[in-house]
Amino acid sequence: MEKIRFRIIKCCNDMCRIAACDCRSVYRKIADGACICSIDVMLLEIEHITKEVERLGNEAYFVCD
Numbered sequence: 001m002e003k004i005r006f007r008i009i010k011c012c013n014d015m016c017r018i019a020a021c022d023c024r025s026v027y028r029k030i031a032d033g034a035c036i037c038s039i040d041v042m043l044l045e046i047e048h049i050t051k052e053v054e055r056l057g058n059e060a061y062f063v064c065d
Helices: 025-031 039-055
Strands: 003-010 016-020 059-064
Touching: 003 039, 016 025, 016 039, 025 039, 039 059
Parallel strands: 003 059
Antiparallel strands: 003 016
16 A cells, blocks of 8 residues: 655645645546635545545545645
């Protein structure tokens, strides 16, 4: 099982983005999205990304920038 790293990037005081730190397009497409303005939306997106990565047989982990 491979660990796939995703970064939570702070854009402004109230917004962030999630980006894959992997060159493979399958993982970049999973995390491709708009800016996130709510903690609830961010947690739902983290859950969605984690499930998709597990479906592909790997493990997702997240780091903050």
